[in-house]
Amino acid sequence: MLILTRHVGENVIVGDDIVISVVEVRGEAVRIGIEAPRSLSVHREEVWLELKRANAQAASSEDAAIGSVVDELRRRRDPGGGKPRKP
Secondary structure, three states: OOOOOOOOOOEEEEOOOEEEEEEEEEOOEEEEEEEOOOOOOOOOHHHHHHHHHHHHHHHOOOOHHHHHHHHHHHHHEOOOOOOEOOO
16 A cells, blocks of 8 residues: 655646545545546445445345346246247
């Protein structure tokens, strides 16, 4: 981990296209600004952890939603020809 000391108005550059700016310091809280390409996701850690948890749950093969979709597709299948019926 790189640890830097910066003052309000000073920046840290990450790679060629990410700029992290110190905007304000209030007691123990530091407000920062981040300029990054739109193709790069930038989240607070607690938000990122929740997104990661939700994505893992959605990708789980035990997810009830997957089972209900499979059941619906089976119900639509034509028992005679194996072709799906129109909804």
